[in-house]
Amino acid sequence: MSEHALDRANPAAGRPVRLYTPPASLGGRLWSWRYLILRRVCQLGVLLMFFGTAHWGWSVAGAPLLTGNLSASEFAGLIPMTDPFAALQILLTRHMLATEALLGVGIVLAFYALVGGRVFCAWVCPVNMVTDLAGWLQARLGLANVLHLNRNLRYYGLALALVLSALTGLAAFEWVSPIAMLHRELIFGVGMGLTGVAGIFLFDLLVLKHGWCGHLCPLGAFYALLGRTAQLRVRFDARTCTRCGECIRFCPEPQVLKLDQAAAAGMVASGECTNCLRCVPICPEGSLSFDLRALIPRHNAQPLKPD
Amino acid sequence: MTAPANAGRRVFLVRLTQGAALAASGGLVWTYVLRSEARASPFALRPPGALAEPDFNALCIKCGQCVNACPYDTLRLATAWDSRPIGSPYFLPRETPCYMCTDIPCLKACPTGALSPQLKDIRDARMGLAVIDIENCLSWNGMRCEICYLTCPVRGRAITVERRTGPEGTHARLVPIVHSDHCTGCGVCEKKCPTQEAAIKVVQADLVKGDMGEHYRLMREGITPGAAPPAPAVPPAAGPDRRPAVPGLDVLNQGL
Numbered sequence A: 001m002s003e004h005a006l007d008r009a010n011p012a013a014g015r016p017v018r019l020y021t022p023p024a025s026l027g028g029r030l031w032s033w034r035y036l037i038l039r040r041v042c043q044l045g046v047l048l049m050f051f052g053t054a055h056w057g058w059s060v061a062g063a064p065l066l067t068g069n070l071s072a073s074e075f076a077g078l079i080p081m082t083d084p085f086a087a088l089q090i091l092l093t094r095h096m097l098a099t100e101a102l103l104g105v106g107i108v109l110a111f112y113a114l115v116g117g118r119v120f121c122a123w124v125c126p127v128n129m130v131t132d133l134a135g136w137l138q139a140r141l142g143l144a145n146v147l148h149l150n151r152n153l154r155y156y157g158l159a160l161a162l163v164l165s166a167l168t169g170l171a172a173f174e175w176v177s178p179i180a181m182l183h184r185e186l187i188f189g190v191g192m193g194l195t196g197v198a199g200i201f202l203f204d205l206l207v208l209k210h211g212w213c214g215h216l217c218p219l220g221a222f223y224a225l226l227g228r229t230a231q232l233r234v235r236f237d238a239r240t241c242t243r244c245g246e247c248i249r250f251c252p253e254p255q256v257l258k259l260d261q262a263a264a265a266g267m268v269a270s271g272e273c274t275n276c277l278r279c280v281p282i283c284p285e286g287s288l289s290f291d292l293r294a295l296i297p298r299h300n301a302q303p304l305k306p307d
Numbered sequence B: 001m002t003a004p005a006n007a008g009r010r011v012f013l014v015r016l017t018q019g020a021a022l023a024a025s026g027g028l029v030w031t032y033v034l035r036s037e038a039r040a041s042p043f044a045l046r047p048p049g050a051l052a053e054p055d056f057n058a059l060c061i062k063c064g065q066c067v068n069a070c071p072y073d074t075l076r077l078a079t080a081w082d083s084r085p086i087g088s089p090y091f092l093p094r095e096t097p098c099y100m101c102t103d104i105p106c107l108k109a110c111p112t113g114a115l116s117p118q119l120k121d122i123r124d125a126r127m128g129l130a131v132i133d134i135e136n137c138l139s140w141n142g143m144r145c146e147i148c149y150l151t152c153p154v155r156g157r158a159i160t161v162e163r164r165t166g167p168e169g170t171h172a173r174l175v176p177i178v179h180s181d182h183c184t185g186c187g188v189c190e191k192k193c194p195t196q197e198a199a200i201k202v203v204q205a206d207l208v209k210g211d212m213g214e215h216y217r218l219m220r221e222g223i224t225p226g227a228a229p230p231a232p233a234v235p236p237a238a239g240p241d242r243r244p245a246v247p248g249l250d251v252l253n254q255g256l
Helices: A003-007 A026-032 A034-055 A084-092 A099-115 A119-124 A127-141 A153-168 A178-188 A193-207 A211-216 A218-229 A246-250 A259-265 A293-301 B007-038 B053-059 B065-069 B105-109 B147-151 B188-192 B214-219
Strands: A066-069 A072-075 A079-082 A232-236 A288-292 B129-132 B159-164 B173-178 B200-203
Touching: A026 A034, A034 A066, A034 A119, A034 A127, A034 A178, A034 B065, A066 A178, A066 B065, A072 A099, A072 B065, A079 A084, A079 A099, A084 A099, A084 A153, A084 A218, A099 A119, A099 A218, A119 A218, A127 A178, A127 A193, A127 A211, A153 A211, A153 A218, A153 B007, A178 A193, A193 A211, A211 A218, A232 A259, A232 A293, A288 A293, B065 B105, B129 B173, B147 B159, B147 B188, B188 B200
Parallel strands: none
Antiparallel strands: A066 A072, A072 A079, A232 A288, B129 B200, B159 B173
16 A cells, blocks of 8 residues: 555545555456456347347347347347437437337336436447547557547537437437447448547547547437436445545546535436446445445445454 | 626626537538438438338438348448438349338338338339330340340339330331339349340439329320220221321310
8 A cells, every 4th residue: 555545544434545456366357347347248249139130140939139220129029129319319300100119219218217328338339349448548558638528518419419300300310320330330231330430439549538428429418317217326335435536537427426425325326327337346445336226225324344 | 897797697698609609510510411411312222111201211210120121131221421321221223122022021120110011012112113224225226135024023014015116127126114103113123134234223213203294194084005096986987088097186186
């Protein structure tokens, strides 16, 4: 433990501040990356299911396994899923969607309202892998941001997408979305859509860390609004927290870790939290954990285990 | 100097104007991109049952379920910077035409209704209209081809073969003629056309189809294209003053 860390002892906790030290052993490291690995498995698994259905005829009980793409899909010939943001834009063009698409909207809305809207961002969206790589590389290369943007810009983008959908009669974001472009072209054939993703990568790497996902993406903004009702949240135990700030350093949306607010709520309540769980393994005090919203007050009231 | 009492309001108004200007300029660029993408529509042949282009463009969610459902891999999704609207399904008949499945699986797979379930019979589909380049068509140049006629899934109705007299000193020709009231635009003819570049091509119907208007339609009453002229109202009398049975003359003289 460095002297510097000792100097920053937090009077509230009355304990010395420890910083995160990566485990020395490979097993320990892998364990500390457990959520990252799970997220990659989930992201690639979804992509692979779409790809396998489109190209290798993967099926289950005679029906295509997962046909379509993230805009709209059908699982096992039974469960339709529709991107609710895309559906909203289409409805604003004054066109009525068929029942299957509307049912798919209901299913997706219900799912993300429960697990957290931006779980889509951290666990499903393929762009997340690209922007995570850019963020990691930016830190590795020691590059500094050259631009500052307000993180609320995404909500203006969201509003603009809805207004333009109504004005132009076209689903405005769907026609330019680099997320849809990447996913579509990975599944149905590669074209210049990958340049959009390359643009995001360079923007995130050279201009602004987490620039796209954390500042601009209207779909992320939509899911952030939806995520306010999330039942899966990161629990925050203020009693053990030494305010070392390591979670904020690792978090791609650090504004959600306002620790005073989190202490009051007992959790990271903001819809902008993607439930990526980066913060959980790196917290030196174990103050952060993945939990059900309903159980959080009880868990935070349990007596502390002695160190 | 003290700050004016309404400084807060001034800041707010300036911010508001800045925000509006940003939204307006961003919105204009965004709209330009949208419109230039949508303008590429005339060059895309859509799957069967597709709604009229503006409605199709609005409703299609670009999910590709029709592409997956097509058993012949006919359909594909336009990639970015393609000369067709981004992400939307289309097909290139010269590569793979629509083979007109009677159960229309692509349409059944569409979750949004951009491919309208109102289409029940694939022969009522209007994906496009075949047009013949008579300068390069083998049959129109006096050779015996008629492959388009023979391979047409709506054979004998969408394409018929008719006899035309050739130029002086040549034999008669059997030429294919497309009939828009039966052509589904499936593109099998374009696929099978033996010329180097297809002499029969499917295009969106409204690019090539005219409209006579009500006035001329009235004049055509009683004459169906390709059919024999109706029997003369008055049978030509025998004898030296017999009038020639010129086709159409009786119709022109009707009511006189």
